Amino acid sequence: MDINLNDLLRRYRSHPFEDYHVETEHTGKISFKVKEGQEVRGPGGKWGQRPGTLLYLLERERNVKKIHATWNGQIAELKREKEGRFVEAGEVILAIRHRLGKEEIMDRILTRVLHIFPAPQRARYLLIPELAQKLEKTSEKGVFIEPGDESLIMSLMKRDTLISYDGPPGVIYKVYFQSGAIVEQGDPLLGICPPDKLRYVQKVIQRIRTEWEE
Amino acid sequence: MLTDQEHMADSGKLLAQFVDRISYLMDIKGGGEWGNLEELLQRVQQLRQSVFDFPESRLFEEIGRIEDRLSFLEDRVAEALSPAEIVNIVRSIQRFTLMDILENVYDSFAELGGEGDCNVDPAVVAARATISRRVKNKVFSHQVMVIGHEKGRGEEYRNGGSAKPWGNDKALRYMKVAETEGIPIHFYIFTPGSFPIEDFPGAAQQIARNIYAMAKLKVPMVSFISEGGSGGAEAVGLSDIRLMASRGYYSVISPEGAAAIEGKIREGERVPRELVDHCARQLKMTAADNLRLGTIDRIVEEPPLGARREDYGFFKRLRYEMIRATDEVILKTKSLRAFRAYALKRQAEEQKGVPDEFHVSISWNLDELEVERLLELRSRKYRQMGVGFFRDQKKSFLPVLGRARELASKGYYDVRYGLLRAHQKNVQKVIEEVSGESSVFLRKMAEPVKAAYDFVFPQPNKPSRPVRAEVLEKKSIFMEDWEGWVPPLANEDRTVTCPNAKKKGCQDLWVPDLYGEFCGVCPSCGHHFPLEYQWYLNNLFDKDSVREFNEHIASGNPLGFDGFEPRLKRDIRRTGRRSSMITFDAKVQGIMVVVAMLFSNFRNGTVGTAEGEKFVRACDRARTTRRPLLAYVHTTGGIRIHEGTLGVVQMPKCTLAVREYIDSGGFYIVVYDNNSYAGPVASFLGCSPYQFAIRSSRIGFAGPRVIRETTGEDVPPDYQSAKNALGRGHIQGIWDRRNFRKNLFEAFIRMGGPNLYYR
Structure with a gap:
């Protein structure tokens, strides 16, 4: 765990963007519907049912397919020279420069620092009551957890199974699920922070929370 | 002698009444600009504040002037009320509500199934009530069940009289109670429309259930319409006599809704007022229009500007009219001569205004024979509705x-x-x-x-179980040469993308494959692409077995809706058909069926008088020939708004015909495809005990836009999908298009009444 959080933060500060490169899905004739530098928006609506901004049309076998933006951001690296030309599958034709928000940066930093304990299968999860109580009481210092500790209850078809933690020892920094909610297999359940890094991570996150301007 | 202070108090009351009258006029005119109403209101308000500053004589002089001006304005409004202004009257907060009627028309009442906001659905009120009449100074009371919508006086929980599905369910429950107890039902309709949500029991489903039950409810029913908003009104509207307030409206859609459709107004944009006025006129929604169209039986006169909460004269009239209407329903079942004598006597007495007394008291009980007659009369009444408003292009002989x-x-x-x-x-x-x-x-x-019997009555060569199994083994589920008919859609050399491609990774599909061999079904995820209705005509039924009937019944423009005629002609030219319903005899693996099919190419499968009549005749044909009845809905967009309430009454009319068919032991099955919405689903389709949907179809009451605009909430993209309809219990199963023929055949074998010819 040799990450210099300050460096990481500095990098995000100087360039708070993430570029999402858009590749062509398949071969076809392309015609762009956006310009370089144009702001585009990703899918909207409560269920993501409204498609994002139309980026380009890709025509193959007289089937004109509309390709919409999947992220909010600005169009960059647009390959204007490809306009009206035949493209191969998987060609990068533009990028959406997405400005990272406070939460996104925190998430990115945490996923690099924390050890993530994922859900072994799709089920409902609950923290065992003692652990939940401890977490409530000692929110500042965190709760220490070691491999082999029984930490979660997995509830599947009304049958409860105790799940033991099997990662490196550390402090529970973040609980990613809502008690009793269904979690998909592989989704994060707990984020465990090495004890020596805890103060440092807390400080960095606090700084982002208070100082970061969106 | 009144003291000065009492005089002042009187003037205070007068001024308060002026405020009410002016704001009522402003409600009707949709603002204070007309006739300087705003200014007049300010003048009255000022006078109210400084009432003690004026000497009495000047104050009354001023009040007199305002009274003259106000009366003049009221007369002018009443002289030329436009349909849109009538809608405003109906929606005014000062208009009488069901609670006012219960308090003033009935002697006493007990509300059932809830009270105020503590209620299953506060928009629907059911009450046991007593209503009385005087005959030669003696008072006779009758027990009735009152069911109707309560708009309330601005209470949010009343939802403006817009019944939720469970509200309509409550109404049905108390209709059944009335039937058990054998007392008449008085319905009062004050609804802008049903609340368009699909939650169980489902808006459309519940309305369909209500209409289906009312069609043969064994008690006299009288309804009174003040605000009749389409399907919501029909949920408690099927009755033996339909009365309507002279300043009420009864319409297929709100004028705003019609304007948004006609003007192709985009969601969120304001609908121009002129367009709303225009549509209100076109929809023929007033009492006089409805009487002319035969969708109501009689008009109850209101004061020129509509009755308000304190119009006790109107309530007296309404009480008289409700009693008279119920008497008439009862008498018609007993003897036509007695009914005529009664009606003549009433007409004579009404010359001098609302009579205080009746000349006779009539018992509101019916015996079994009279109930039969009641149901027969009801059936005849509804079957007559809309007849004469479609075009019959049959040659004269x-x-x-x-x-x-x-x-x-x-x-x-x-x-x-x-x-x-x-x-x-x-x-x-x-x-x-x-x-x-x-x-x-x-x-x-x-x-x-037995041998002799078998010789005389040889077993007909019908598809019995073992034979059918043999047939199934040998033959494909499709016609032997089903590939013979290829839809024109397939004649294009291009590919299309499955809508689930992103989620499920489906490959692009070559159109000739998709619409030919794959029957319009994505081989990877099973998504069903829409197909033309001809595909079903050719592939669902046995070869050359389709025999159309009643083609001569053609859609028209009975209301003279502006700009509708050319659109109708265009559709007739384009489709080569004269209505959106095709009725025909056909065979499915040897079983003869009667089919009614609504298809999308003609006015988006909307139902008007012609379609309704064709459907009723198909039901009757299936009943006579003892064949199963299949309603295949390729697409329906609801009731055709250009036919106004003539379209709306097709809901009870067709449901009644279906009910009579089912009661006679028939098998009625509905299969939805593509998009099925609104009126038809909320009546003659939704009432079927056996409803199925083709995969990837959508079934619902209102479209997503209407739901968003009414409920103010976003609608999930799959809200009305067949899968969710199945989950909510609306339909009984989802069929794959490729198995349609097989499933249909099996349905005929497994389900249905005892009177079918092959049973």
């Missing part, structure tokens, strides 16, 4: 021939499947009993009789 043929075929089927079949069944039963119970000795005696 043909109707007589057609009628004769109908009678002949009825006689044939009555003998074939009625008399002979009953006799056959009885003989069979006796033989089975004798041979089943008997010993060898008895069997010896029974065998020759």
Whole structure:
């Protein structure tokens, strides 16, 4: 765990963007519907049912397919020279420069620092009551957890199974699920922070929370 | 002698009344600009504040002037009320509500199923009430069930009289109570429309259930319409006599809704007022229009500007009219002569205003025979609605021939499947009993009789179980040469993308494959692409078995809706058909069926008088010939708004015909495809006990836009998908298009009433 959080933060500060490169899905004739530098928006609506901004049309076998933006951001690296030309599958034709928000940066930093304990299968999860109580009481210092500790209850078809933690020892920094909610297999359940890094991570996150301007 | 202070108090009351009257005028005119109403209101408000600053004489002089001005304005408004202004009257907060009626028309009442906001649905009120009449200074009371919408006086929980599905369910529950107790029902309709949500029991489903039940409810029913908003009104509107307030409206859609459709207004944009006014005029929604169209029976006169909460004169009239209407329903079932005498007497007495007394008291109880007559009269009444408003393009001598043929075929089927079949069944039963119970000795005696019987009545060559199984084994589920008919859609050399491609990774599909071999189904995820209705005509039924009937019944423009005629002609030219419903006889693996099909290419499958009539005749044909009835809905967009309430009454009319068919032992099955919405789903389709959907279809009450605009909430993209409809219990199963023919055949074998010819 040799990450210099300050460096990481500095990098995000100087360039708070993430570029999402858009590749062509398949071969076809392309015609762009956006310009370089144009702001585009990703899918909207409560269920993501409204498609994002139309980026380009890709025509193959007289089937004109509309390709919409999947992220909010600005169009960059647009390959204007490809306009009206035949493209191969998987060609990068533009990028959406997405400005990272406070939460996104925190998430990115945490996923690099924390050890993530994922859900072994799709089920409902609950923290065992003692652990939940401890977490409530000692929110500042965190709760220490070691491999082999029984930490979660997995509830599947009304049958409860105790799940033991099997990662490196550390402090529970973040609980990613809502008690009793269904979690998909592989989704994060707990984020465990090495004890020596805890103060440092807390400080960095606090700084982002208070100082970061969106 | 009144003191000065009492005079002032009187003037205070007068001024308060002025404020009400002015704001009422402003409600009607949709603002204070007309006739300087705003200014007049300010003048009254100022006078109210400084009432003690004026000497009495000047104050009353001023009040007199305002009174003159206000009366003049009121007269002018009343002289030329436009339909849009009538809608405003109905929606005014000062208009009478059901609670006012319960308090002033009925002697006493007890609300059932909730009170105020503590209620299953506060928008629907059910109450047991007593109503009384005076006959020669004696008072006679009657028990009735009152069911209707309560708009409330601005309370949010009343939802403006917009009934939720469970509200309509409550209404149905108390209709059944009234039926059990044998008391008449008085319905009061004050609804802008049903609340368009699909939550169980489902807006459309519940309305369909209500109409289906009301069609044969064994008690007299009278309804009174003040605000009749389409399907919501029909949920408590099917009755033996329909009265309507002279300043009420009864319409297929709100004028704003019609304007948004006609003007192609985008969601969120304001609908121009002129367009709303125009549509209100076109929809023919006023009481006079509805009386002319035959969708109501009588008008209850209101004061020129509409009745308000304190119009006790109106309530007296309404009480009289409700009693008279109920009497008439009762008398018609007893004797036509008594009814005529009664009606004449009433008309004579009404010359001098609302009579205080009735000349006779009539018991509101019916015996069994009278109930039968009541149901028959109801059936006849609704079957007549809309007749004469569609175009009949049959040549003049043909109707007589057609009628004769109908009678002949009825006689044939009555003998074939009625008399002979009953006799056959009885003989069979006796033989089975004798041979089943008997010993060898008895069997010896029974065998020759059975052999003789089998010789006289040979088993018809019908598809019985073992034979069918054999047929199934040998044949494909499709026609032997189903590939013979390729939809024109398939004649294009291009590919299309499955809508689930992103989620499920489906490959692009080559159109000739998709619409040819794959029957429009994505081979990877099973998504069903829409197909033309001809595909079903050609692939669902046995080859050359489709025989269309009643093609001569054609859609028209009965209301003279501006700009509709060219659109109608265009659709007729484009489709080569005259209405959006095709009715035909066909065979499915040898089983003869009657089919009613709504298809999308003609006015988006909307239902008007022509479609309704064709459907009713298809029901009757299926009943006469004892064949199963299939309603296949390729697409329906609801009731055709250009036919106004003539379209709306097709809901009860068709449901009644279906009910009579089902009651006679028929099998009615509905299969939805593509998009099925609104009126038809909320009546003659939704009432079927067997409803299925083709995969990837959508079924609902209102479209997503209407739901968003009414509920103020976003609608999930799959809200009305067949899968969710199945989850909510609306439909009984989802069928793959490729198995449609097989499933249909199996449905005929497994379900349905006892009177079908092949049973």
